[in-house]
Amino acid sequence: MTPDRRIPGDWFDQPVPGNVEIHDEAYVETAFSFLLYRSQLAAGVRIGRGASVYLGTMFDVGRQGRVSCGAFTLVNGARIVCDAEILIEDYVLISWNVVLMDTYRVPADPALRRRAVIAAASGEPRRVDGHVEARPIHIKRAAWIGFDACVLPGVTIGEGAIVGARSVVTEDVEPFTIVVGNPARMVRRIEPGETTP
């Protein structure tokens, strides 16, 4: 980053927000990823050493939200919706069009939701924001999430696990397993010492 918090060569002519910590040896493609970012915490987003965050990734982080991307994580265009905490550990790989959401942002009850929607229409900027409790997401070391997958509030994905493309993860994923489908189900375990044949 430049001293005025710009990303060199960025097509999006805005600085990275002051309370976003990017390691000197991390790569963030564009500050556009922070267009929806509004965390008021000291480090609302933290991006670790050797991590890379590519175009299409959006940190839609609410006022009390906190996202951490560990060392050597690869975030290749995910929609990160966070009002509490999304903790991504080291070596995690996240593919394109993945949705990580620790909150639905609106109540399930339609009468209450209608009120939230009406309130959003008079906001500046307009946002449907923080009307329900958020439940943190934890993605542990070296997990891999395939493209177009969704990870829902409260989910923990265990170390080394794989989430297949287009899966919707509604429950915790055991470490060293592969889950696929909508809703996601375990299809096999990854054996210790397993190598590519």
Next chain:
Amino acid sequence: MEGRTPAAGTWSDGTLPANVVLGARTLVTGAGAFRRFMSTGDRALSIGSDCTMDGVQFALGAEARVSIGDYCYFTNVVLLSELELRIGSYVVIGWNTTITDTDFHPIAPAERVRDAVACSPLGKGHPRPPIARRAVIIEDDVWIGPNAAIMKGVRVGAGAFIEPGAILTADVPPLARVAGNPARVVGTVR
């Protein structure tokens, strides 16, 4: 105030097609909003008041009609219509969800071969075969999560809650919570 109508809604990134009607305080954003808008009908797209259409693609074919009520909030939704999408009020639709009222191409392989030729650069003079299309109806107060899809002919009942990633191929009763691929009713919203 008497004799004064509120200002119509706006599109932040260009001049609206003449057959698009936006209600008061409705905001449409995104340079791609009308890139695939081909409908020629009168009032082909009408959106009520106080709506937020952030990054929505209005991909309407020549005969398509799309109506959206008041206080709707859509984020990067893809609306693909060759017939009719009828969407009520207070409807929220999440990022990267697709709604379509058509199959785009025929089911029968022989017809599909003809369609492939008709759609090709050599297709002049080859009419396209008939293609299934059935209106999609989404009633008031429906919430649809991100990465979902609503396919042709589906009616989503008032107040229903469509979980992220759900693929809807059949009607959803009012106040139902649905999830999965294919989507199933997994509960109610209350």
